[in-house]
Amino acid sequence: MPDLASDLSFVSAPGVFAPGHLGELTQVVPFEMIDEVLTDQGGGEQRVRRLPSRVVVYLLLAGGLFEHLGWxxxxxxxxxxxSGSHPVPAGASLTEAMRRVGIGPVKALFDVLKGSAATTARQSAWFAGRLLVAIDGTQIAVPDSAANLVAFPKPVAGPNGPVGYPMLRLVAVVACGTRTVIEAVFGTDKVGELTYAARLTATGALHAGMLLLADRNFATYAFLAQVAATGSDLLVRAKTGGNAMKLPATRHLADGSFLTRAGQVTIRVIDAQVTATTADGVVQAGTYRLLTTLLDPHEAPALALVRLYHQRWEIETSYAELKSTMLGGRVLRARHPAAVVQETWALLAGYQALRTAMADAVLARPDVDPDRASFTIALNTARDQVIRAAGIITDTVIDLVGPIGTAVLDALLPPPRPRIRARIIKRAISKYQARNRHADRRS
Structure with a gap:
């Protein structure tokens, strides 16, 4: 494969390798990185093809940036x-090339990129010397093909009728400051969040020096033990109804919290009454029970932990960026299970590359919280850079900001406000049933 390390006269790779780029994000995912994961996963090539594997990997990554378009x-x-002629390959050729590359190199690429900005950025969220991370699950729709239905069966029909699309379930650990992905697992949604979460804890995604935030679904004896075994600390909201965990107090603390045992794990329980006033003046109140493995009230006061728990929303925002901003609410393209897995890893790798570029930009502004960096602006700028084939080959002096970072820093969002969200079903945009509303997007 061409070696451009000593030749900066190129604006892209030469010949058939030229379409293999990601605009400015190529600096986050350089040629050498792609070539290395291909070689490590047995995807190296003995001859130059019309569709080299490196180009195919970049095409998959670009597909995540342009999810509203066909290949x-x-x-x-x-x-x-x-420059030069780069005719559009036939659809069958693209499909065969993606199948040839397979899942391994794309998954390996995500493994190289994951967490890359989470622990290096000064603006990462920390508490009591621990990196704040959050865990949660979400669902992504996949095409309703016969092959996909075998691997991703549709959920059971509800009171409003059958579900339109098969779903995959994604569970991830995300850094609360930079919203970069620490680790992710996914598969059929017939497997629950807690099963996927157990797989995550077994991967080494969590370790000492982290504080994991989680919602009520994760407040189980088994999950508490799994997290404790990693060395990570935990702050999770617990259920308070009839099916709540049995947590009798063994010792009361000065800040109103108390210690107890949850199975084999000693935890601290904080009961709090939380009130919030909405923009229209409505006061809402609720009782929260938080469980934590931070046992010292001097290191982690109860009131500080109650306020800190709001950071769990960072992973909800990450999923909104992934599903609403990148995917635009659409289903994935792939009509076969292996292609679904490949496309999902490519989507996660593309998200991670974009988040890394944003974190690099914010590093240049220590006064700016990463919450103020607009993901939409970063994504649209990255798309523009792909179309312009700009910033592919770096100069001898690397600029951490670049056009994507400049666009983000020039249009910072206002400081985030405290948010609440009632669990209600909002009125649909249209009262008419939407049939095949995504059918023409792949043409």
Whole structure:
């Protein structure tokens, strides 16, 4: 494969490798990184193909940035500003090339990128010397094909009728400051969040020096033990109804919290009455029970932990960025299970690359909280850079900010406000049933 390390006259790779880029994000995911994961996963090539594997991996990553487009249109954007002729490959050729690359290199690429900005950015969220991370699950719709239905069966029909699409379940650990992904697992949604969470804790995603935030679904004896075994600390909201965990007090503390045993784990329980006033003046109140393995009230006062728990919303925002901003609420493209897995890892790797570029930009502004960096602006700027084939080859002096970072820093969001969200079903945008509303997006 061409070696550009000593030749900066290129604006992209030469010849058939030219479409293999991600605009400015190529600096986060350089050629050498792609080539290395391909070689490590047995995807190295003995001959130069019309669709080299490196180009196919970049095409998959670009597909995550342009999820509203079919593969031919994604290719058109990768080649829009390149010199020479780069005709759109036939659909069958693209499918075969993606199948040839397989899942392994794309998953390995995500493994290289994951967590890359979580622990290095000065603006990462910390508490009591621990990196704040959050865990939660979400669902992503996949195409309703016969093959996908075998691997991703549709959920059981509810009171409003059958579910439109098969679903995969994704569970991830995300850094609360930079919203970068520490680790992720996914598969059929017939497997529950807690099972996937157990797989996450077994991967080494959690370790000492972390404080994990989680919602009520994760407040189980088994999960508490799994997290404790990793050395990570935990702050989780617990249920308070009839099916709540039995947690009799063994010792009362000065700040109103108390110690107890949850199975084999000693934990601290904080009961709090939380009130909030909405913009229209309505006062809402609720009782929260928080469980934590931070046992010292001097190191972690009860009131500080109650306020800190709001940071758990960072993972909800991450999922909104992934599903609403990148996917636009659409289903994935792939009509076969292996392709679904490949596309999902590519989507996560693309999200991670973009988040890394944003974290690098915020590093240049210590006064700016990463919450103020607009993911939408970063994504749209990254798309523009792909179309322009700009910033692919770095100069001898690396600029951590670049056009993506500049666009983000020039249009910072206002400081985030405390938010509440009632558990209600909002009125649909349209009262008419939407049939095949995504059917024409792949043309």
């Amino acid at each position: 031919a249109q994604v290719w058109a954007r990768l080649t829009a500003s390149l």
